[in-house]
Amino acid sequence: MSTVKVAMIGVGAISGIYLENITNVFKEIEIIGVCDLIRERAESAKEKYEIKKIYDTMEDAFADPEVDIVLNLTRPYEHFEVTKGALLAGKHVYSEKPLGATYSEGKLLAELAEEKNLMLGGAPDTFLGSGIQTCRKLIDDGYIGQPIGAAAFMICRGHETWHPDPEFYYKFGGGPMLDMGPYYVTALVNLLGGVSGVTGVTKTSFPKRTITSTPKSGTIIDVDVPTYITGILNFDCGAVATIFTTFDVYYKESARLEIYGSKGTLIVPDPNTFGGPVKLLRPEDGEFKEMPLLFDYAENSRGLGVADMAKAITSGRDFRASHLQTRHVLEILTSFEKSSQEGKFVKLETSYEREMPMVNNPLHGVLD
Numbered sequence: 001m002s003t004v005k006v007a008m009i010g011v012g013a014i015s016g017i018y019l020e021n022i023t024n025v026f027k028e029i030e031i032i033g034v035c036d037l038i039r040e041r042a043e044s045a046k047e048k049y050e051i052k053k054i055y056d057t058m059e060d061a062f063a064d065p066e067v068d069i070v071l072n073l074t075r076p077y078e079h080f081e082v083t084k085g086a087l088l089a090g091k092h093v094y095s096e097k098p099l100g101a102t103y104s105e106g107k108l109l110a111e112l113a114e115e116k117n118l119m120l121g122g123a124p125d126t127f128l129g130s131g132i133q134t135c136r137k138l139i140d141d142g143y144i145g146q147p148i149g150a151a152a153f154m155i156c157r158g159h160e161t162w163h164p165d166p167e168f169y170y171k172f173g174g175g176p177m178l179d180m181g182p183y184y185v186t187a188l189v190n191l192l193g194g195v196s197g198v199t200g201v202t203k204t205s206f207p208k209r210t211i212t213s214t215p216k217s218g219t220i221i222d223v224d225v226p227t228y229i230t231g232i233l234n235f236d237c238g239a240v241a242t243i244f245t246t247f248d249v250y251y252k253e254s255a256r257l258e259i260y261g262s263k264g265t266l267i268v269p270d271p272n273t274f275g276g277p278v279k280l281l282r283p284e285d286g287e288f289k290e291m292p293l294l295f296d297y298a299e300n301s302r303g304l305g306v307a308d309m310a311k312a313i314t315s316g317r318d319f320r321a322s323h324l325q326t327r328h329v330l331e332i333l334t335s336f337e338k339s340s341q342e343g344k345f346v347k348l349e350t351s352y353e354r355e356m357p358m359v360n361n362p363l364h365g366v367l368d
């Protein structure tokens with residue numbers, strides 16, 4: 001069986017799980033080369049996962065005729081240049097979130113992909129996991145009746161306590177809404193459909209932050225982005241969602257995602273994970289009941305979206321995490337700050353139709 005060949009640009013903190021899953025789980029894709037500005041990172045990945053090539057520069061990867069998909073795992077402010085270069089070289093691109101650091105970056109990339117007839121899209125792919133797919137089926141099958149609203153909360157005190165290189169979270173393209181919002185908003189649009197407009201209020205509670213993780217412990221970060229973001233989303237279906245993401249608050253449980261319907265309430269699992277628990281409250285039960293998971297990929301399956309893109313390339317079917325989704329999500333994420341600055345409701349330019357739900361396949365690691 002011939003595989004779809006992937007070149008990885010950026011071999012940092014998140015690369016390990018992609019390398020692991022692409023090598024050991026997803027049978028139809030293969031990493032044939034890696035590239036990092038810090039060469040030792042590419043070298044250790046090459047050795048550990050027996051990867052064929054190291055590229056000196058990303059342009060070398062883009063010029064490799066063997067490469068089908070460029071996997072962009074660089075930092076958010078670097079996504080645009082890497083994705084643009086790969087598309088211009090004729091490669092399909094799967095990008096870590098967000099699609100771009102601004103909506104205009106994402107829009108330009110989407111237009112370029114469409115012009116060149118290439119696939120573009122990307123993270124998160126957690127919405128393809130068993131937890132959120134089960135929630136989608138329960139909602140679509142009427143278990144909570146007509147959706148009327150939702151609430152999403154991602155509350156934490158920031159990533160400088162654990163990430164080895166956390167500055168980017170507080171710079172252009174960073175902040176809690178662009179960093180963690182993609183998981184919540186991608187899940188919401190997969191469960192409730194497109195958003196017509198948003199309202200937001202944002203602020204930066206702490207203009208400076210101190211890194212406490214190694215090796216940069218003690219370094220002060222100047223914060224350039226809002227870190228306390230509240231928003232309201234108006235869905236085409238009539239539902240209204242509240243979202244709150246912050247890096248400023250001490251809290252115990254970081255994730256909360258709930259969907260409210262005319263006949264019940266659904267607690268969606270942490271959308272930064274692939275599995276459960278999924279909990280449903282119906283008035284006749286009087287308490288939340290844990291639902292069985294109905295789909296595959298409950299474990300950390302990062303790379304599932306790349307495998308789905310590869311299957312779309314070889315079979316001609318649609319790609320579930322396409323730029324139509326990541327662009328709509330990026331417009332939502334960035335419009336909260338726009339609304340806050342302008343002091344008004346922001347009507348969105350993009351519209352959105354959900355892609356097909358996941359289909360269970362008997363062989364784990366092979367997509368439908």
Ligand SMILES: NC(=O)c1ccc[n+]([C@@H]2O[C@H](COP(=O)([O-])OP(=O)(O)OC[C@H]3O[C@@H](n4cnc5c(N)ncnc54)[C@H](O)[C@@H]3O)[C@@H](O)[C@H]2O)c1
Binds near residue numbers: 009041
């Ligand atoms: N760290 C996490 O837990 C996590 C989780 C989910 C998603 N993400 C996303 O993954 C992306 C990367 O995050 P990370 O934490 O791995 O960052 P990181 O800083 O650890 O790694 C990024 C790597 O990209 C390399 N790089 C940048 N530009 C390059 C270029 N032009 N050519 C080659 N290499 C280049 C850097 O040298 C660095 O090694 C971000 O978009 C982030 O939002 C991270």
